[in-house]
Amino acid sequence: MTQLQRRRIPDAAVARLPVYLQILNNLHATNVVRFSSDELAALAGVNAAKVRKDLSYLGSYGTRGVGYEVTYLIHQIRRELGLMREWNVVVVGAGNLGCALAKFGGFAPRGFPVVGIVDNDPKKIGQLTGALKVSDVRNLQKLVRDLEVTIGAITTSTSAAQSAADALIEAGIASILNFAPIVLAIPSSVSVRNVDLGVELQILSYYEQMRIEQTDSKNQQESNAVPV
Amino acid sequence: MTQLQRRRIPDAAVARLPVYLQILNNLHATNVVRFSSDELAALAGVNAAKVRKDLSYLGSYGTRGVGYEVTYLIHQIRRELGLMREWNVVVVGAGNLGCALAKFGGFAPRGFPVVGIVDNDPKKIGQLTGALKVSDVRNLQKLVRDLEVTIGAITTSTSAAQSAADALIEAGIASILNFAPIVLAIPSSVSVRNVDLGVELQILSYYEQMRIEQTDSKNQQESNAVPV
DNA sequence: AGGGCTTCGTGCAGAATTTCACAAAGTTAA
DNA sequence: TTAACTTTGTGAAATTCTGCACGAAGCCCT
Structure with a gap:
């Protein structure tokens, strides 16, 4: 072939x-x-x-x-990179971060318009965030199909993130941007990118400590040096 | 040795x-x-x-x-990882993201308290964001020394990010978490972690397109197949 | 036209990372 | 105690990624 x-x-x-x-x-x-x-x-x-x-x-x-x-x-x-077309994004989780993403106009001009936001909290469903109304997460599949969504952003609490992922995959989404500090269990056919500031800070912490220890051991060495 | x-x-x-x-x-x-x-x-x-x-x-x-x-x-x-102690964080740029980080209480319990926030805009200096008052970026060095800051988070506009980095390094910071969509020019002795949602979305876009093309070519193949 | 200069494209070697596979070391049960 | 079983720790192979080095190809100047 x-x-x-x-x-x-x-x-x-x-x-x-x-x-x-x-x-x-x-x-x-x-x-x-x-x-x-x-x-x-x-x-x-x-x-x-x-x-x-x-x-x-x-x-x-x-x-x-x-x-x-x-x-x-x-x-x-x-x-x-596949940027000759737009890729519609749906946000799952209408908390602080989710609403910020929905309101933030910075993604649409770069080809990733946020076209929907969903939550499972009845108090949030129906509220406006920017130009979008929060939908019921149970309508996710319909929303994904109707608005041709291809990317899902998970901005729920940690405990709800896995079921959010399940719902997205169930709805046919294969690309996930995950903000929850958890490793999602997903089939290998789905792509995930994790954004976790805690992880980033801890990586910085490691190298920062490394530097400090090196400086310390150098100083140690110097003060141990026998003057001629 | x-x-x-x-x-x-x-x-x-x-x-x-x-x-x-x-x-x-x-x-x-x-x-x-x-x-x-x-x-x-x-x-x-x-x-x-x-x-x-x-x-x-x-x-x-x-x-x-x-x-x-x-x-x-x-x-x-x-x-x-160096998490037996706390690492103090200063935020440079009191915009939406910077203020959100300063207000967000989720980092302190994980060992990364945000102890300061600075900006160069006179209109923002002096304002309160959560428990912190926005300082003048010109006081950065003093702030870093007095509060024993080790990590700087850059949340400025793209155009101001490089000078923010310069100021942080000048102030003695060697670990930077950069949210601006720009590659910072920094000495190799400084660690940087970049958080750029645009980049993450574009990576997802590549693999999404890849999947679509594969599906397409498979369908193509099937419809080309000669029925027995 | 031809020599000198610049910069791409890439083979290849070395480094880094991942994965396999299995001996070593421990537990459990009779 | 011994045999069967589990799970670690780690050489070594396999894979991926990086960086050097240099031929190829184009430009410019005389």
Whole structure:
């Protein structure tokens, strides 16, 4: 059988493409027309060879001796990441974070309009958050189908997060952005990205402590040194 | 020279330890006393061998044939991650997100109290956000020294984020949690964790599109199949 | 036209990470 | 005590990711 399936981009490269895109959008806004892998590498804080390899997964869109064209590359990255269309988002959990996401207008212009928000609390159902009315979570399937939702954001309490995930998957969603500090049990056919500030802070804590210990042991060493 | 320096834990393992810790805290709350690497692996959604190897970086704290003790492991992970003490956080940027972080009480109990918030907008300086008064960013150095701040969270606009980072580093901060969608230019001695929902959504978008294309090509194949 | 210069694309080696597989070490039960 | 069973800890293989190094290809200047 002929290799019809799409060229697969390594996960690590996929995670960097949005960062490149962000930088290229900035370059474009400042009227930069062309860039070299060296320049993008410096801006992205990575190795130039890595930039070239990452971009080469999209195809050979550079010109040797010249570099890459900003607008053309933006187009290619957007195509590859699936950003030529909009992906509708539904928020599950109308708490502080959920409502903030629903009101925040920053995602629609970037291609991810929040088109619905649901909750299971009768007191919240029917209330307005920005332009959206909170729906009953039991209507999730219908809402997903009617509004062609493809991404679900879980902003419930930790205890409700797993059933929120179950409901989303039941409704046909295969992409989940999870804000609850819990590892969701989901089939491998579903993608999840976790956003957990506690985890991020704890990772920082580890390296911070590491630095402190190194400094301490150096000082220790110095004060132990026998003066000649 | 004797190997005084701390056993170094691989970055990938460091990033998983907070997740294990979260799960173990839950187990502890439900009165679970012991667990096996298989059980934790299932809960964390990873391979059991990986769990054992990750935990082995802390030392040999399991018992063969039995498993690990929840409370003891919690203690060891906390020690290793540097969670035996508090790490004070300062928020730079008193916008929606910055104020939300300052008001949100969820970090203090987990060892990361937000002890200050600064901005450069005279209209915001002096205002109250929760229990904190917004300080002038020019007082950052003093604030960091007086309140023993070790972590800075950047919640400014994108355009102000780099100077916020510069100010934090100038003030002696070496751990930054960055919410602005920009790659910060910082010396290698400083740790940064980026939290960018746009990036997360775009990664989801890639895999979502991938799935759709695969389904499409399968349907294509089926309809092309010659019936016998 | 041709030499010099720049920058891409990529093979390859090395590093990091993941996974397998199994001996070691413990428990349980008769 | 011994045999059967469980589960850890860890070498080693497999996989993924990174970074170097260099040929290929284009531009510019004379």
